[in-house]
Amino acid sequence: MNYENPDLLTPLAADYVLGTLRGPARRRFERVLTRVPAALAATLRWEDDLAGLNGALEPVQPSARVWRGIESRLALTARAPARSAPRRAWQFALAAGLVTVALIAGLLVRERQLAVQPVAALGADAAHPVWQVERRKEYVSLRIRVVGAVERRAGRSYELWALPKGGAPVSLGLLPEEGAVDRPLSEVQRTALLVSDKIAVSIEPAQGSPTGSPTGPVILVASVSARG
Amino acid sequence: MSTTDDAATGRLSVPSAPTATEPGSAELEALLARCASRDAAALEALYALVAPILLGVLLKMLRRRDLAEDALQDVFVKVWQQAGQFDRIRGRPLAWLISIARYRAIDLQRSQRPMLALTALHLELEPSLQVAGTAADAMGLGLGGALARCLDEIAAPQRRCLALAYEQGLSHGEIARAVGEPLGTVKSWVRRSLLSLRRCIES
Structure with missing residues (x-):
């Protein structure tokens, strides 16, 4: 034509x-x-x-995995070489199944690993973790310890999320601002965690997210360590 | 959005060319320009601004959150790769971004049809075709009153077909099944509604 x-x-x-x-x-x-x-x-x-026909255009907050996916997909081709080299090394370390928490803290002894295994270290960077998340064997419960400085915000809390592959985030409860908590996991939480490569922290109202999904900014995302 | 009173017809009309001064548009354009020069922080800022809007569009078309989020990822990868082309074409930035999202959804629907068929045709959400509200207007989407008025001029059954196609991404055949009209009727309804919409917007 x-x-x-x-x-x-x-x-x-x-x-x-x-x-x-x-x-x-x-x-x-x-x-x-x-x-x-x-x-x-x-x-x-x-x-x-x-x-203009996109009418009501109800915005929907994407889960944290979407941006992480974009970042990792573009890192391969789009990042400046100066930045991509250390990043790749870091990703390689994760891909090799190195247990990040054990590396960072250098604390865990073999005996303890039998009972408690690392899940992730949460912090702005690997050298400065703020929370360490560990699990009892079989994911009966999570132990969350504050190991760095938690910035307190009035009327706000930090909520931990499992980011299951291909699904919506599942809350793992609020993070402690000091000390440590031992938190039993529900069946839903356990299943979500088992199929999550990442966990994330968002800022929420004092009582936690009112909707069951992250409503505030996601401030931290961490990879879940290899499962033993 | 500036409108002028057309004395001859007593109708409101809008300039057909996008106005460069629409609030928000400039910000999106600046971010796209920075994306074109490989500024990753600009992509992140753009994502924060428009990803929720695009996910809303994608969810309506794909229905499943996992598919919609995968598509959203594809959209931003593409935006990063094609940001340099935006300057050349000079549409409205949000319209361009929405188009990329919708085309991605349409392509995905093709491959996901068998899986989507169970849920997609429930049509439990009556498509509405509402004219963009404040959030979208702020980013330079709205044609405002003109578009609303022009939509009103289209008869309800035809408008519904348009909505099923635009909002939910249904094909002619799927629309025909959804509204219980012959395929040929639906095709001509859709085509005629679009052309009358165009004539009306231009008038």
């Missing part, structure tokens, strides 16, 4: 933008877009016109 003819192009571009142009025809039009400026212009006009 003659893609310069606006009478043909306008409805075709509309079909494309609306999404009702499907299959091979859609692929074909995408190729046309790369070489026919009039087709691109017609498409952009429809995009602008129809974007």
Whole structure:
């Protein structure tokens, strides 16, 4: 067809933008877009016109794993080499299954590992953990210890989340601001933790998230150590 | 958003070209420009601003949170890779971002159809096609009154077809099944509604 003819192009571009142009025809039009400026212009006009239809546009807060995924996918190709080298080394260390908490703290002795195993160290960087999260064998409970300086915020709490692969975050309860807690895990929490590569901390109201999902900013994300 | 009274028709009309002064648009454009020069902090700031909006769009189309979040990830990877092209085309930044998200959802629907079919066609959420509200307006999306008025001019059944296509990403065939009309009718309804929407916006 003659893609310069606006009478043909306008409805075709509309079909494309609306999404009702499907299959091979859609692929074909995408190729046309790369070489026919009039087709691109017609498409952009429809995009602008129809974007206003996104009506109520109820924003939904993505779970923390989405941004982490973007970061790790782009790190491979997009980061400056100066930054990517140490990062890759760090990722390699995780991929190799090194137990991060044991490395960072250098505290755990073999006997204790039988009973209590590290889950993650939470802190701004590996050298300065604020909380250490360990688990009793079989995930009966979590032991969470404050090992760094917790910045206290009036009326706010820090909530711990499991980030199960392909699912919504599951609360693991509020983090202590001092000392240590031993927290039994429910079946839901245990299952979530078993399929989580990461756990995260968000800032929530004093009583914790009112919705069951993180509502405040996610301030920390940490990888879950290899399961023993 | 500036509107002018059209004395001849007594209707409100809006400039068809996006205005550069829309609040929020400039901020998004600046962030996209920084993304184009490989500033990762700009991508993170952009994400904080628009990811929840895009996830809202994606959820309506894909219905499943895991799929929608995977798609959201793809969208931002693409935005990072194509941010340099935004300057060239000069649409509204949020419209461009929403389009990338919608196209990703449409492509994913193709491969996920068998899985989605069980849930996607329940249509328990009546599509509404509401004109962008304050949050989107702030980012330079809204056509405001003109679009609302133009939508009102489209008859309800036709508008519903448009909504099923735009908001939920249904194909002509799926819309036909959902509204119980022949495929040919649905195709011509959709096409005619779009063209009358365009004529109305331009008037």
